[in-house]
Every structure is written in structure tokens, then in C-alpha cells.
Amino acid sequence: MSAIAEKYLRQRLLPHIWCPGCGHGILLGAILRAIEKVGIDRDKTVMVSGIGCSSRATGYMDFDTLHTTHGRALAFATGIKIARPDLKVVVVTGDGDAAAIGGNHLIHACRRNVDITTVCFNNNVYGMTSGQHSPLTPFGHMATTAPYGNVDHPFDLCDLVAAAGATFVARGTAYHVTQLVDLIALALENKGFSFVEAYSQCPTYYGRRNKLGSAVDMLEWYKKNSVPVKAAATKDPQELKGKIVTGVLKKAPREEFTEEYQRVIDTAMARLKGGRS
Amino acid sequence: MSEGKVVLLQGNEACAEAAIRAGVRFFAGYPITPSTEIAETLALRLPQVGGKFVQMEDEIASMAAVIGASLAGVKSMTATSGPGFSLKQENLGYAALAEVPCVVVNVQRVGPSTGLPTCPAQGDVMQARWGTHGDHPTVVYCPSSVQEAYHFTIDAVNASETLRTPTILLMDEVIGHMREKMVIPEKVTILERPGPDVEPGEYRPYDVSRSDVPPMAAFGAGYRFHVTGLYHGEDGFPIDRGPKAAQLLARVCQKVERRRAQLASVWSESCDDCEVAVVAYGSPVRVALRAVRMARAQGIKAGLVKLGILWPFPEEAIRDLAGRVKAILVPEMNLGQIVIEVDRASKGQCRVEGLSRVDGELFTPPEVLEAVRRVAP
Numbered sequence: 001m002s003a004i005a006e007k008y009l010r011q012r013l014l015p016h017i018w019c020p021g022c023g024h025g026i027l028l029g030a031i032l033r034a035i036e037k038v039g040i041d042r043d044k045t046v047m048v049s050g051i052g053c054s055s056r057a058t059g060y061m062d063f064d065t066l067h068t069t070h071g072r073a074l075a076f077a078t079g080i081k082i083a084r085p086d087l088k089v090v091v092v093t094g095d096g097d098a099a100a101i102g103g104n105h106l107i108h109a110c111r112r113n114v115d116i117t118t119v120c121f122n123n124n125v126y127g128m129t130s131g132q133h134s135p136l137t138p139f140g141h142m143a144t145t146a147p148y149g150n151v152d153h154p155f156d157l158c159d160l161v162a163a164a165g166a167t168f169v170a171r172g173t174a175y176h177v178t179q180l181v182d183l184i185a186l187a188l189e190n191k192g193f194s195f196v197e198a199y200s201q202c203p204t205y206y207g208r209r210n211k212l213g214s215a216v217d218m219l220e221w222y223k224k225n226s227v228p229v230k231a232a233a234t235k236d237p238q239e240l241k242g243k244i245v246t247g248v249l250k251k252a253p254r255e256e257f258t259e260e261y262q263r264v265i266d267t268a269m270a271r272l273k274g275g276r277s
Numbered sequence: 278m279s280e281g282k283v284v285l286l287q288g289n290e291a292c293a294e295a296a297i298r299a300g301v302r303f304f305a306g307y308p309i310t311p312s313t314e315i316a317e318t319l320a321l322r323l324p325q326v327g328g329k330f331v332q333m334e335d336e337i338a339s340m341a342a343v344i345g346a347s348l349a350g351v352k353s354m355t356a357t358s359g360p361g362f363s364l365k366q367e368n369l370g371y372a373a374l375a376e377v378p379c380v381v382v383n384v385q386r387v388g389p390s391t392g393l394p395t396c397p398a399q400g401d402v403m404q405a406r407w408g409t410h411g412d413h414p415t416v417v418y419c420p421s422s423v424q425e426a427y428h429f430t431i432d433a434v435n436a437s438e439t440l441r442t443p444t445i446l447l448m449d450e451v452i453g454h455m456r457e458k459m460v461i462p463e464k465v466t467i468l469e470r471p472g473p474d475v476e477p478g479e480y481r482p483y484d485v486s487r488s489d490v491p492p493m494a495a496f497g498a499g500y501r502f503h504v505t506g507l508y509h510g511e512d513g514f515p516i517d518r519g520p521k522a523a524q525l526l527a528r529v530c531q532k533v534e535r536r537r538a539q540l541a542s543v544w545s546e547s548c549d550d551c552e553v554a555v556v557a558y559g560s561p562v563r564v565a566l567r568a569v570r571m572a573r574a575q576g577i578k579a580g581l582v583k584l585g586i587l588w589p590f591p592e593e594a595i596r597d598l599a600g601r602v603k604a605i606l607v608p609e610m611n612l613g614q615i616v617i618e619v620d621r622a623s624k625g626q627c628r629v630e631g632l633s634r635v636d637g638e639l640f641t642p643p644e645v646l647e648a649v650r651r652v653a654p
Contacts, residue, residue, distance in 0.1 A: 013514060042501075043498075043499040046349075046496045046497065059505070062501055064496040064497065064500070064501055066496075066504050066505075068341065068371065069367055069368055069371050072338070072341040072367075075333065075337065075341030075342050075345070076341045076345035077345060078305075078331070078341075078345065079305060079331075079341065079342030079343060079344065079345025079346040079349070079353070080496060081345075082329050082331050083303045083329060083345070083346035083350075084346075084349040084496070084497055087349065087496060087497045104334055104335060105334065105338055108333070261324075264324050265329075268324035268325045269325060269327065271325075272325045
């Protein structure tokens with residue numbers, strides 16, 4: 001076991017519950033390496049998750065950890081961060097958790113720009129409930145609730161959060177793990193709402209049903225079909241169809257909520273002192 | 278009245294001021310009539326005392342944010358009305374099982390659905406008890422005056438913190454919007470949640486070896502603990518089905534149930550010799566008091582019992598009352614919710630009748646008096 005895993009994982013809760021070949025362990029490792037790289041205070045860091053395969057990750061991490069209700073992780077995290085701006089807050093969520101039931105909380109977290117780092121484990125499927133289509137299942141793909149092929153069109157989640165006001169947006173995959181560590185580290189360092197979409201292979205419920213092969217095959221697919229953001233800029237949209245554009249997609253700092261609110265407190269307290277309330 | 282400053286306040290404002298007095302420093306909410314003034318007052322007042330107000334995107338998010346803030350060690354509250362209360366139920370259940378203190382104010386309006394948004398009702402009594410999925414503990418305060426809105430808000434915060442359970446302040450539109458004279462007391466009792474007295478490495482967030490209310494650490498204090506909405510062991514981590522799961526649910530329910538007598542808030546007038554008792558809660562108490570006095574003037578031996586706490590239900594008080602009177606009348610602004618509990622607690626010792634009004638209007642004293650005459654022996 002690596003030094004990182006020994007340092008940051010709750011050993012007695014291992015082995016984890018994820019299926020053989022699942023990419024979530026790789027992503028969990030990437031988060032921990034990014035934390036090590038950035039060097040944040042572990043006792044002042046809270047890990048928050050919703051419900052789903054991804055959301056079990058918080059239990060394994062030796063921090064203050066909160067496993068919430070389905071889709072609501074960002075709303076719980078918002079309360080933690082606003083109540084205690086001195087804490088670092090990281091949200092681990094899945095594609096169904098973040099983009100379907102949690103879609104409203106996601107866009108408003110972006111708009112509000114509270115300093116929260118969100119890593120979305122995108123395995124294109126509802127894994128915990130055994131393979132229903134999610135808002136990120138590609139059009140035409142098979143799922144237990146799309147037995148004739150998915151007729152729902154997926155979100156481009158990074159476009160969505162960028163438009164909603166996230167101040168740092170990036171995308172990576174479980175194959176490009178070194179890059180992913182760097183992306184999460186940058187997200188952790190951004191003061192404001194940061195979002196990293198991380199592709200994670202689900203050979204059990206998504207890959208098998210769509211004949212995508214083994215976990216290794218799916219990782220190979222990520223390798224072949226990923227386009228770095230700089231290279232993508234030179235291609236036309238038709239060429240990028242079905243590709244995964246990776247790297248930092250947006251970085252546009254603006255006023256962070258808790259800092260703005262501190263100004264509200266300072267003003268309100270000064271007025272009260274001055275007897276003008 | 279106790280010593281203090283005499284003020285003219287609205288029920289919603291009194292609730293907001295009391296929350297600050299009780300130590301609430303975080304409020305998350307979503308605007309909804311007739312509770313909105315609580316959010317508006319706290320948006321203005323909380324930053325003055327270094328607290329935080331946030332208007333969330335919906336009621337579900339508000340409840341979630343309140344739980345998050347509470348886990349971070351800050352006394353937290355939200356306020357809503359009817360439809361918003363329905364939306365909060367999912368995370369209310371979370372707070373009950375994960376034992377996170379927080380207060381939910383529901384200023385009731387007429388339902389179901391959008392109903393009559395600006396009119397009073399008491400239709401959420403059973404939702405306050407059984408709103409979320411699964412069995413769960415419930416503590417529900419029900420003020421019938423602005424003064425009580427103030428006191429019960431403080432009580433709701435104190436009970437929530439000391440019992441580690443969400444508590445509900447169930448008002449109705451009349452109490453929420455009514456402006457009346459009240460006294461801001463000089464002294465109030467403020468209670469804090471039980472904290473851990475062990476080293477971080479030894480902390481177990483659901484350790485009940487010393488009390489059925491486990492000690493609660495705050496996130497960021499170095500205890501590195503886990504909180505989940507799954508059934509969990511004393512260490513906070515998920516457990517599977519079996520005896521431990523049943524024990525967990527039994528404990529979180531019993532910690533409230535076994536304090537029923539201590540929590541009970543029952544006030545009565547003219548009940549020593551009465552033959553017909555009116556049992557009321559919320560704004561109908563005010564009408565019932567007038568009706569009882571009118572009945573007495575007409576020679577009817579009527580009395581009033583006011584319920585300040587609806588859940589846990591004051592079983593013993595009602596059972597004793599039922600043994601002493603011929604009839605009980607329960608006027609409520611719903612089709613009959615607490616009357617069922619009163620009937621159950623009465624154990625057939627006397628006649629129990631309900632009086633309903635669900636047209637968005639409060640009862641009138643003659644209306645209640647007529648019902649008293651009807652059930653009087």
C-alpha cells in the first residue's frame with residue numbers, strides 16, 4: 001500500500017465496496033495525492049458526499065466526513081462552509097447525484113461561488129442502483145431504464161457549470177491519473193467554487209451492457225478518445241463529437257461568497273455600534 | 278409577566294429575535310408566506326451579531342445547509358410554511374437519524390398543495406409528527422401568542438441542542454403575523470449541546486455509554502469523525518441489518534419519548550370543577566379562552582386546556598383530564614388531527630368531540646361556545 005493510502009485512508013474500513021475494475025479507487029487516490037500535493041490542514045478539512053457509488057468514498061477518507069442524502073451534498077457543504085469559512089470543504093459526487101437530483105444545487109453552488117471543491121466521479125450510469133441511465137449516459141447507449149437505447153441527451157457538465165458561474169472548471173479521466181491529480185490540486189487552490197469532472201470506468205453496469213469490454217479496455221478507450229484542451233481548440237466541433245476534452249476548461253476568479261459575507265457582517269456590526277441600525 | 282423590556286412585536290419577529298437570543302448563528306431559508314418575516318428579520322439581524330444568513334435555492338437545500346452548519350458547531354435554524362415543510366422532510370429525517378440539532382419553524386397555512394397561501398391553518402400537525410419516511414423522534418412546540426413564540430423558540434433551540442434532535446416550532450399564520458405586546462425577558466436559560474471529553478483518537482460520535490444523548494464534536498475540531506444517514510454504529514460508520522440497527526432507531530426515538538413528562542407544556546384555566554374541557558393549541562386557544570369564559574357566565578362548567586407541546590403528546594395530562602370531565606372539545610383548523618390523539622389518550626373515559634374549520638378563517642368565540650353547549654352534559 002502506498003504511503004498516501006496509509007496516511008489518509010481509514011484502514012479498518014478497507015477493503016472498499018466498489019466492484020472489481022471500478023475507476024473510483026483511482027479517483028479517490030487522485031484526490032488524496034492532490035491533497036498531499038497542496039498540503040491542506042487535514043483537521044480543518046471536511047469531505048462531503050451524496051448518495052451513490054462515488055459517495056461512499058468519504059467514509060474511507062480519514063478526515064471529518066459527511067455522507068448526506070441523494071443529490072444534496074453541495075447544499076450540506078454550503079452550510080458547513082458558510083458557517084465555518086475557516087474549513088476547507090471538498091465534495092465528492094457522482095453524475096446522477098450531481099446532475100440529476102442535485103442539478104439545482106449544482107448550478108446554484110456555481111452561481112453563489114462558495115469556496116468548495118467538487119469532484120464529480122462520472123461513470124455515465126447509476127451504479128449503486130445497478131445500471132439505470134443518468135444525465136451523462138450518452139444518447140443511444142443502453143441502460144436498464146433505456147432498454148431500447150437512451151433517448152435522453154446528456155449534459156456537457158463542464159459547459160453547464162462554467163455557464164452557471166463556477167470559477168474553476170476542469171476535466172480528467174481515470175486513465176490520465178497524473179494529470180487528474182494536478183487538476184484537483186489546482187481546484188483545491190482556487191478560491192471559489194471549483195469543479196472537476198473525472199471520468200471513471202464502470203465495467204460492471206455501464207461497460208458490460210454497452211459492450212465496452214473490460215476495465216482495461218475502457219481505460220484504453222479514455223486514452224484514445226481524450227483530447228487535451230489546447231489541441232481541442234484547433235479542431236472543429238464535429239471532430240470533437242464523442243471525445244473527452246481534458247484539462248483546465250475555465251479559470252475566472254471572482255468574489256467568493258464567504259469573503260463577501262464577512263464584509264456584510266463587518267458593515268452590520270459597525271452600523272449597530274454606530275447606533276444607525 | 279417576568280421582568281424585561283416591553284415591546285410590540287409580530288410572532289415571526291419574536292421568533293427571529295428569540296433565535297438570536299438562544300444562540301442561533303446560522304439561518305438558511307427559502308421565502309414562503311406566511312413565514313417570510315422570520316427570514317427577513319434574520320437577514321438583517323444575524324450579521325449584526327456575527328451570524329450568517331443565506332437564502333438557498335429551495336427548501337431542501339435550506340434544510341441541508343442548516344444540518345451542515347450545525348455539524349460545523351453552529352446553532353442553526355430554518356423557517357418555512359406548508360409546502361416548504363413537505364420539502365424539508367427528507368433532510369429532517371437525516372437530522373433525526375444522524376442526531377444533528379437544528380430548529381425548523383413551520384408557520385402553517387392552508388393546504389394541501391399551494392392551498393390558501395396567506396390564511397391560517399393547523400393542517401401540518403400530523404406531518405410534524407410523521408412527516409419523514411420511517412419512524413423518527415419528534416419534538417413540536419406550538420405557541421398561541423407572540424410571547425410564547427419567543428419562549429418556545431428558545432425552548433426549541435435548547436431542546437434540540439441538548440437532545441441532539443431536530444425540533445419544530447409549529448406556528449400558524451395568526452400567531453406568525455399577529456402583532457401584540459410582549460416582554461423580552463432579562464434572563465433566559467440557554468443550553469448547549471453535550472461536547473466530547475475524550476481525546477480525538479478515542480472519540481465515538483454515537484457513544485451512549487454515559488447518556489442516551491451522545492456527546493457531539495464539531496467538524497474542524499480535530500476529531501475526524503464520520504456522519505451518515507445510513508444506520509450506523511457508535512463509531513458513526515454504517516452497519517448492516519440486525520439487532521444493532523433496531524437498537525439505534527429505538528434509542529433515537531426513546532431519548533425523546535422518555536422525556537415526555539419533562540417536555541410537556543400543559544396550561545389550564547377553570548379545569549378544577551369543569552364538566553366540559555376545551556383542549557386547544559395555537560391561535561384557537563385565544564378563541565377558546567373567550568368561549569370558556571362566556572360559557573362560565575352562562576352557568577356551564579367549562580374549562581380550557583392549552584397544549585404548548587404537541588409532540589411528544591402529553592398523554593398523562595389528557596388521560597387525567599378525561600377521568601375528571603364529562604366531555605372534551607378539540608377545536609382545530611384542520612379536519613381533525615389532535616382530536617384523534619386526545620380521544621386515544623382519553624381511553625374512553627369521556628366523550629371527545631372535534632370542531633373543525635378549514636376555510637382559512639379563525640374560529641369565533643360564539644362558534645366555539647355553541648360547540649361547548651352542544652357537548653356539555
